[in-house]
Amino acid sequence: MAILQVSNLTKNFKGLAAVLNLSFNVEGGEVLGLMGPNGAGKTTVINLITGFLRPDSGTISWHDENIAGLKPHKIVRRGVTRTFQQPRVFPNVTIFDNVFVGLSQSDRSRLFSATDPRQKVSDIFEFVGMKTKPSTLAKDLPQDELRRLEIARAIGSDPELILLDEPVSGLTPEESDSIANIVLRLNKGGITLVIIEHVMRMLMRVSHRLVVMNNGSKLSEGTPEEVRRDPLVTEAYLGKEGEEIA
Amino acid sequence: MLKTKVSIGRGRISIPMVFAIGLLGVMMVLPFLVQKQYLLHVIILANILAVFALSWDLLAGFMGQLNLGHSMFFGIGAYTIGFITMAYRIPPVLGLLLGGLISVLLSLVVGIPCLRLRGPYYAIATLAFSQVLFTLAMGLPKLTGSEEGITKIPKFITSIQGNYYFSFFLLVVAVIALNLLFRSKFGKKLISLREDERLSEAAGIDTSTYKIIGAAMSAFLAGFMGAYNCYYHGNVTPDMLSISLTFSVVAVVVFGGVGTLYGAIPGAYILTFLNEYLYFIMDYRLLIYALVIMLILLYSSGGLLGLLRERLKVFNHGNTSSQ
Numbered sequence: 075m076a077i078l079q080v081s082n083l084t085k086n087f088k089g090l091a092a093v094l095n096l097s098f099n100v101e102g103g104e105v106l107g108l109m110g111p112n113g114a115g116k117t118t119v120i121n122l123i124t125g126f127l128r129p130d131s132g133t134i135s136w137h138d139e140n141i142a143g144l145k146p147h148k149i150v151r152r153g154v155t156r157t158f159q160q161p162r163v164f165p166n167v168t169i170f171d172n173v174f175v176g177l178s179q180s181d182r183s184r185l186f187s188a189t190d191p192r193q194k195v196s197d198i199f200e201f202v203g204m205k206t207k208p209s210t211l212a213k214d215l216p217q218d219e220l221r222r223l224e225i226a227r228a229i230g231s232d233p234e235l236i237l238l239d240e241p242v243s244g245l246t247p248e249e250s251d252s253i254a255n256i257v258l259r260l261n262k263g264g265i266t267l268v269i270i271e272h273v274m275r276m277l278m279r280v281s282h283r284l285v286v287m288n289n290g291s292k293l294s295e296g297t298p299e300e301v302r303r304d305p306l307v308t309e310a311y312l313g314k315e316g317e318e319i320a
Numbered sequence: 321m322l323k324t325k326v327s328i329g330r331g332r333i334s335i336p337m338v339f340a341i342g343l344l345g346v347m348m349v350l351p352f353l354v355q356k357q358y359l360l361h362v363i364i365l366a367n368i369l370a371v372f373a374l375s376w377d378l379l380a381g382f383m384g385q386l387n388l389g390h391s392m393f394f395g396i397g398a399y400t401i402g403f404i405t406m407a408y409r410i411p412p413v414l415g416l417l418l419g420g421l422i423s424v425l426l427s428l429v430v431g432i433p434c435l436r437l438r439g440p441y442y443a444i445a446t447l448a449f450s451q452v453l454f455t456l457a458m459g460l461p462k463l464t465g466s467e468e469g470i471t472k473i474p475k476f477i478t479s480i481q482g483n484y485y486f487s488f489f490l491l492v493v494a495v496i497a498l499n500l501l502f503r504s505k506f507g508k509k510l511i512s513l514r515e516d517e518r519l520s521e522a523a524g525i526d527t528s529t530y531k532i533i534g535a536a537m538s539a540f541l542a543g544f545m546g547a548y549n550c551y552y553h554g555n556v557t558p559d560m561l562s563i564s565l566t567f568s569v570v571a572v573v574v575f576g577g578v579g580t581l582y583g584a585i586p587g588a589y590i591l592t593f594l595n596e597y598l599y600f601i602m603d604y605r606l607l608i609y610a611l612v613i614m615l616i617l618l619y620s621s622g623g624l625l626g627l628l629r630e631r632l633k634v635f636n637h638g639n640t641s642s643q
Contacts, residue, residue: 126518147527155522164512165516166515175509176524178524227523
């Protein structure tokens with residue numbers, strides 16, 4: 075059953091269409107990969123779904139409620155959260171507080187049974203495999219721990235859907251595998267995920283379905299295998315057969 | 321974070337804590353040791369300035385919301401007492417609370433339209449509002465007494481010793497309250513606004529509401545101290561709404577350390593004593609402030625407290641290395 079329905083979504087920046095009549099669904103419990111060349115409009119889609127941008131037209135239905143244009147914190151409270159392409163943390167506060175401030179008020183949690191906030195943060199850190207001490211300032215974290223911290227912060231709000239924007243960008247293959255494992259465990263725990271990623275190995279490994287975007291529109295949709303075989307996708311990434319590279 | 325600790329009995333407490341307790345003890349007995357009432361008067365002024373500066377630091381240092389007209393909250397608190405006491409006799413505690421509450425109302429009027437936006441709007445609006453209020457205070461002599469202000473306001477506490485202890489009590493309460501605030505989840509959310517407002521939104525924080533509440537808390541503290549300042553001096557003048565007063569608190573906090581909580585206290589003491597004992601160079605006061613602040617910032621971006629922390633770190637590191 076679709077928990078998120080994006081219908082005819084359009085967003086222009088100064089007359090240039092970043093997203094154009096885009097429609098796709100996200101089924102509850104799946105991992106949906108959102109892929110496309112640079113500038114395809116993937117991050118804009120995440121910004122529109124999470125309230126960081128207001129669409130020019132179209133609807134974003136979350137459990138049959140149109141959330142398009144709602145403020146980001148209201149969307150988070152409905153169970154939709156995100157991470158950012160460039161890891162964003164509160165740099166001058168501890169990594170514990172980075173998660174603590176966004177912790178859901180609800181006693182019920184999809185993944186964790188602890189009701190004590192401190193225990194909950196500790197459980198989240200264990201879940202994402204944070205190795206750094208909770209009292210460390212976030213600005214002192216290495217890149218892979220920053221990524222884990224972002225995911226930890228997202229988990230803290232007890233979401234039903236997490237949108238991850240290039241979660242393994244800048245990481246080594248080993249670190250990327252570790253993040254992929256977190257994604258799989260989150261999904262196993264009942265959390266639905268939408269992932270933007272350029273690292274195909276990661277995307278093919280974790281995604282149940284893929285939506286491919288090009289120039290703001292949907293180019294292809296299907297299982298990883300179906301998308302892999304789609305000539306339109308090959309063309310978008312590699313150019314037409316026989317086309318000369320300028 | 322300071323690591324230096326000493327053992328007392330079974331417990332271990334930090335050296336800054338021992339220093340703070342010692343200082344607290346000295347401050348408690350000071351009126352019995354000092355014959356000069358003028359010194360106590362200067363300390364009262366420093367305590368008032370310190371709490372007022374803490375209220376600015378709460379908003380600018382901890383929440384990242386620059387306020388360039390903070391004196392208006394202090395001044396409105398003071399004028400509230402001035403207007404009320406002309407017509408009614410009210411218990412002073414009620415007067416202090418009213419001073420704070422009227423400032424909160426003013427902060428809502430300025431904050432609700434401006435704090436919803438990102439950017440310099442709040443800083444500009446506070447500057448503009450404070451200038452309007454200053455002009456009104458100067459230009460409505462029948463209501464405000466113009467430059468002379470409103471005088472002969474009955475004093476809340478008549479003895480200098482009483483005011484010394486009361487101002488000191490207010491400073492301690494403000495420090496404890498702000499300390500508790502920033503240890504709470506609510507306070508940590510306020511700090512997150514300074515760190516990254518967009519990320520705060522992504523973490524589910526209603527940033528507009530938190531900014532408005534934080535600004536109201538800051539205004540309450542400033543208005544409360546403005547009201548107390550009015551009771552202490554027995555008058556209120558437009559100076560309490562002036563831009564130079566705002567820049568004094570900015571100087572105090574920058575000098576002591578922005579967003580450090582304790583930095584405003586040494587900042588207020590040093591600048592008040594400089595002000596009182598170097599009164600003969602009053603005209604160059606702001607120039608001297610600027611020079612002192614530049615010197616401090618040259619050595620430490622964290623102000624006086626940051627400099628002290630860095631020195632203690634070096635000291636600790638030296639001790640550890642030599643062991």
